Amino acid sequence: MDDEPAENISGGDAGGGRFTAFDPGEHATRAAAVVAELGDIYWEKTYGGRDAFECLVRTVLSQNTSDVASQPAHDALMERYAAKEDEDADLARSLADAHQDELAETISSAGLYNQKSGTLIRLAARICEEYGGEAGFDEFVRSEGPAVVRDALLDMKGVGPKTADCVLLFAGGRQGVFPVDTHVHRITRRMGLAPAAADHEGVREALEASVPAEACGFGHTAMVQFGREYCTAREPACLDGPEACPLYDYCDRVGVDELTGAVVDPAVAED
Incomplete structure (x- = not known):
């Protein structure tokens, strides 16, 4: 889980904040x-607002491993392939063009890195082909109905129900997704x-x-x-x-x- 937010809105005793009690x-x-x-x-x-493709990448990296192992892999991948200083950079295109051995080395801390690197390259290529890159994919996840998005994600090899639901929740902010x-x-x-x-x-x-x-x-x-x-x-x-x-x-x-x-x-x- 991420660091706790500045304001506790749960009604819990720890940390103070705005009280909205559960009964x-x-x-x-x-x-x-x-x-x-x-x-x-x-x-x-509250949930939603994360970049949909990065959320997909993060969830794939977390499969069959702990956050302790997958977080460094995510950070290394973003540092090598995201190029955030370039306004025209597209993470999906960068990963679609990546050499698998280099990507596998980059995400090695996440475990199953050969399998995951292949999955990420394949997913990136499909997203570039079908949605034009990460921006188009993000728009699709946020604007289409949850069932449509979930079906599209599950149709992608390497994406299971938990991964699809995490994208819907953390990127799309969809209620009713558990x-x-x-x-x-x-x-x-x-x-x-x-x-x-x-x-x-x-x-x-x-x-x-x-x-x-x-x-x-x-x-x-x-x-x-x-x-x-x-x-x-x-x-x-x-x-x-x-x-x-x-x-x-x-x-x-x-x-x-x-x-x-x-x-x-x-x-x-x-x-």
């Missing part, structure tokens, strides 16, 4: 109440907010149906952070007792045995 009692679903509770822990943010990464997939099923055997698309559909559209973006980023700090894959905070997890009362703890300390994937627990 879980007013929410129609448990998923909505969970997102509201996350607003008392993390700072709510990207599902490994943290969201794990937490949602563990808490019982989606079926234990649901795949990423099943989780996305469950969340977008039960969380208010305006809260989906914050719900995604806050749940990712919650997964890193509390509801980790192997040692969720609830193993230390109810008081250790701020969402304990909302959670079914599917796949978590508090007595033995055993933790399994919710789908396994439900077999």
Whole structure:
């Protein structure tokens, strides 16, 4: 996640700021109440406005790796190929013309760099061909309907549902989009907010149906952070007792045995 904004608009206690309190009692679903509770822990943010192609690049680099590994790769790529001092520079055209071995070396910290460099060059070439470059692609993402944009992105080899949804959220600022990464997939099923055997698309559909559209973006980023700090894959905070997890009362703890300390994937627990 990015650095916290200067003003806390979530209603959380930390940091002060403008108060817009969440009241879980007013929410129609448990998923909505969970997102509201996350607003008392993390700072709510607004989304949209990022360059669509750079957002696509950033998300591809983050696939199957951590932010710690992918951020330096993104920074190195931008320094080498963006040429922001040139008003006519086009990142998509620069990457479409890049030598794959040089690009792979540039993004090596992100892991799977041979695969990702090929994906980025292929995506850049297609965006140049279909949209005329990054500016045309950005206009498409911002102006077309979400379903149209999502279908177009999913038609691109190397772009999966999470990547498409991140572009819609962070570049297009679309409400009602809840990207599902490994943290969201794990937490949602563990808490019982989606079926234990649901795949990423099943989780996305469950969340977008039960969380208010305006809260989906914050719900995604806050749940990712919650997964890193509390509801980790192997040692969720609830193993230390109810008081250790701020969402304990909302959670079914599917796949978590508090007595033995055993933790399994919710789908396994439900077999």
